[in-house]
Amino acid sequence: MPSPALPPAPTLAAWGRLPKPGSELVSEDLARATLGANLSRGLGRSYGDSSLPAAASDRVIGTRRANRVLGFDAATGVLRAEAGLSLAEVNRLFMPRGFFTPVTPGTKFVTLGGMVSSDVHGKNHHVEGCFGQHVRSMKMRLADGSLVETSPTAEPELFWATVGGMGLLGHVLEVEFTLKRIPSPWILMESERVGGIDEFLVALNTAAPQWPMTVGWIDCLNGGKKLGRGVLMAGRWAEPHEAPAELPPVPGALAVPFDFPNLALNKYTASVFNIAYYWKQIAKRVTKVLSPEPFFYPLDAVLEWNRVYGSRGFTQYQCVIPRAAGAPAVREFMVRLTKFGAASPLCVIKDCGPEGQGILSFPLEGTSIAVDMAVSPEIQRVVNELNAFVIETGGRIYLTKDAFTTPADFRRMEPRLPRFEAAREKYDPKRALRSAQSVRILGDRAS
Amino acid sequence: MGRAIAQRLAERGDRVFLLGIGEEELQKSAADLAARSAKSEPTGYAVCDLEHPETFAPALDAAEATLGGLDLVVVTAALFATQEALENDIELTRRLVTVNYGHTVVFCEHARKRLLARGGGSLAVFSSVAGDRGRKPVAIYGSGKAGLSHYLESLDHKFHAQGLHVLTVKPGFVKTGMTAGLKPPPFAGEPEGVAKVVVRAIDARKPVVYTPGIWALVMLVIRWLPRFVMRKIGF
Numbered sequence: 001m002p003s004p005a006l007p008p009a010p011t012l013a014a015w016g017r018l019p020k021p022g023s024e025l026v027s028e029d030l031a032r033a034t035l036g037a038n039l040s041r042g043l044g045r046s047y048g049d050s051s052l053p054a055a056a057s058d059r060v061i062g063t064r065r066a067n068r069v070l071g072f073d074a075a076t077g078v079l080r081a082e083a084g085l086s087l088a089e090v091n092r093l094f095m096p097r098g099f100f101t102p103v104t105p106g107t108k109f110v111t112l113g114g115m116v117s118s119d120v121h122g123k124n125h126h127v128e129g130c131f132g133q134h135v136r137s138m139k140m141r142l143a144d145g146s147l148v149e150t151s152p153t154a155e156p157e158l159f160w161a162t163v164g165g166m167g168l169l170g171h172v173l174e175v176e177f178t179l180k181r182i183p184s185p186w187i188l189m190e191s192e193r194v195g196g197i198d199e200f201l202v203a204l205n206t207a208a209p210q211w212p213m214t215v216g217w218i219d220c221l222n223g224g225k226k227l228g229r230g231v232l233m234a235g236r237w238a239e240p241h242e243a244p245a246e247l248p249p250v251p252g253a254l255a256v257p258f259d260f261p262n263l264a265l266n267k268y269t270a271s272v273f274n275i276a277y278y279w280k281q282i283a284k285r286v287t288k289v290l291s292p293e294p295f296f297y298p299l300d301a302v303l304e305w306n307r308v309y310g311s312r313g314f315t316q317y318q319c320v321i322p323r324a325a326g327a328p329a330v331r332e333f334m335v336r337l338t339k340f341g342a343a344s345p346l347c348v349i350k351d352c353g354p355e356g357q358g359i360l361s362f363p364l365e366g367t368s369i370a371v372d373m374a375v376s377p378e379i380q381r382v383v384n385e386l387n388a389f390v391i392e393t394g395g396r397i398y399l400t401k402d403a404f405t406t407p408a409d410f411r412r413m414e415p416r417l418p419r420f421e422a423a424r425e426k427y428d429p430k431r432a433l434r435s436a437q438s439v440r441i442l443g444d445r446a447s
Numbered sequence: 448m449g450r451a452i453a454q455r456l457a458e459r460g461d462r463v464f465l466l467g468i469g470e471e472e473l474q475k476s477a478a479d480l481a482a483r484s485a486k487s488e489p490t491g492y493a494v495c496d497l498e499h500p501e502t503f504a505p506a507l508d509a510a511e512a513t514l515g516g517l518d519l520v521v522v523t524a525a526l527f528a529t530q531e532a533l534e535n536d537i538e539l540t541r542r543l544v545t546v547n548y549g550h551t552v553v554f555c556e557h558a559r560k561r562l563l564a565r566g567g568g569s570l571a572v573f574s575s576v577a578g579d580r581g582r583k584p585v586a587i588y589g590s591g592k593a594g595l596s597h598y599l600e601s602l603d604h605k606f607h608a609q610g611l612h613v614l615t616v617k618p619g620f621v622k623t624g625m626t627a628g629l630k631p632p633p634f635a636g637e638p639e640g641v642a643k644v645v646v647r648a649i650d651a652r653k654p655v656v657y658t659p660g661i662w663a664l665v666m667l668v669i670r671w672l673p674r675f676v677m678r679k680i681g682f
Contacts, residue, residue, distance in 0.1 A: 028624050068479035
């Protein structure tokens with residue numbers, strides 16, 4: 001008689017759908033659950049392996065049920081909440097009261113703890129910097145079991161190592177940050193078709209002093225004359241007299257009901273998407289008032305859109321090329337990217353402001369480019385070649401998106417790494433806090 | 448579960464008073480509800496522990512005093528342990544059936560009298576699908592819930608005419624602190640979804656609600672399975 005098959009070992013995956021053995025314990029009591037735990041994770045929206053366990057037996061705490069607001073001061077906008085509170089909830093609760101997060105990434109399905117650990121940036125980076133700049137204080141559980149309150153003045157090295165530190169310094173239990181007052185809950189947006197990459201960089205530069213929020217979508221498939229053509233979107237909060245009197249509609253969302261076949265998204269279908277997106281707006285320049293949802297979170301309207309990539313999974317390559325390297329470096333990067341033909345329709349370009357204080361925080365003054373790529377046998381070579389070029393320009397990649405950068409390349413692009421490792425040595429000498437990513441990139445033990 | 452329901456009630460402007468264990472935790476939850484409250488109402492709380500029946504009356508008195516009378520009492524607390532853990536620990540079995548059946552009924556009696564004294568209201572209590580039929584994996588836990596469901600149904604029969612609405616909530620598997628560490632089966636619910644269904648059932652004055660809804664169908668089938676089948680299957 002055949003023996004019954006063993007049930008498959010549980011796996012955990014992040015947004016890029018590349019699973020690792022292990023599981024998470026979702027708890028509403030973070031103070032208790034994080035004792036002796038190896039990693040905390042929020043909503044699993046980082047693309048690569050930063051929220052995945054280093055070893056199958058590692059204790060990974062899911063924070064999303066710890067979602068209490070612990071205090072809000074309407075006079076100052078200071079909000080304190082448990083680390084599992086999602087940005088979607090913050091928006092839902094506080095936008096009608098005239099407040100919005102000072103910095104938002106491109107999805108609202110992230111937790112406050114995740115926003116700190118990735119030190120997320122948004123369309124307003126050139127004005128407001130990263131999220132960490134707006135954090136006043138955090139309560140953390142450290143590897144030795146102690147609970148500490150850390151801020152830019154209390155244990156500052158711990159604070160700035162945690163901001164952008166991918167959860168490797170300790171478990172963030174509570175976050176206190178300052179919401180911004182908004183004149184209305186509507187966005188005034190100007191979008192402009194831009195014919196090519198050089199023109200695009202000029203347009204981003206011109207828009208930056210005029211608009212608090214800018215971002216561009218560019219075509220990463222077509223080379224030649226069409227290289228880097230796309231749509232530049234610039235926006236600001238609408239003044240009350242420009243905005244509708246009512247609140248924006250509560251967004252409904254559709255979900256992708258099944259995994260697409262692996263070949264559904266290929267360079268031909270992506271190309272059709274790109275042409276349609278570019279010509280969606282016939283006029284060269286359009287100004288309109290719209291809800292913050294489609295402006296900040298266009299992809300959140302489709303839940304589980306990562307299934308479009310099929311079972312093979314995908315990654316996002318996001319790098320920043322320093323301004324000092326100049327426009328020719330960005331153009332050359334685009335030439336190399338289009339040459340691979342590995343890019344998907346979603347390619348985002350943004351000019352970043354000065355580097356923040358987070359020791360491993362991603363942005364630096366220059367041009368950031370983010371592009372999704374389906375996983376294929378070629379992916380390691382593509383990432384390596386793009387990394388080689390980025391290192392030459394003095395740029396770096398964003399760990400939150402990464403699943404393929406080699407430790408040697410990471411060291412070459414991160415002169416700040418020794419300072420980060422010194423902070424880890426101080427607060428977690430045994431490296432109890434670890435992730436699949438810290439094993440891959442920082443050489444942590446996996447056993 | 449209680450947190451998700453309280454958040455929902457506070458956000459729509461209901462005045463809420465919390466009963467639970469752990470002063471510090473209650474304080475944090477009260478702050479959360481105050482921040483979410485549509486009317487920026489401060490939220491009161493009192494320590495009340497299902498393991499200690501002497502805490503019931505003072506806690507409900509404090510709630511009545513703060514709110515100026517009750518029109519809805521929601522009971523979500525209970526103990527949980529796997530059948531295996533219960534079989535290996537007689538003391539745990541004693542605690543669990545005492546709290547989940549005996550003490551919960553006592554608490555409901557305190558609440559029922561207060562609701563009836565002001566002419567009625569709603570009493571919504573979390574029982575479980577585990578109480579619908581004797582089953583192997585929930586033999587002990589399910590027996591307490593069966594008794595509780597039975598009691599709640601009788602309350603509904605007896606006091607409906609006097610204006611008391613009794614809602615028996617029968618959750619299937621919900622991903623909460625109670626089930627943390629267990630592998631979620633198919634159609635496991637999230638607390639926010641369950642809270643939405645429960646609040647809607649309270650408003651509609653329904654007597655019974657299964658959540659997620661699919662469990663109504665599953666348990667309908669299970670209740671009709673013959674005994675020789677139940678002896679064979681592991682469900």
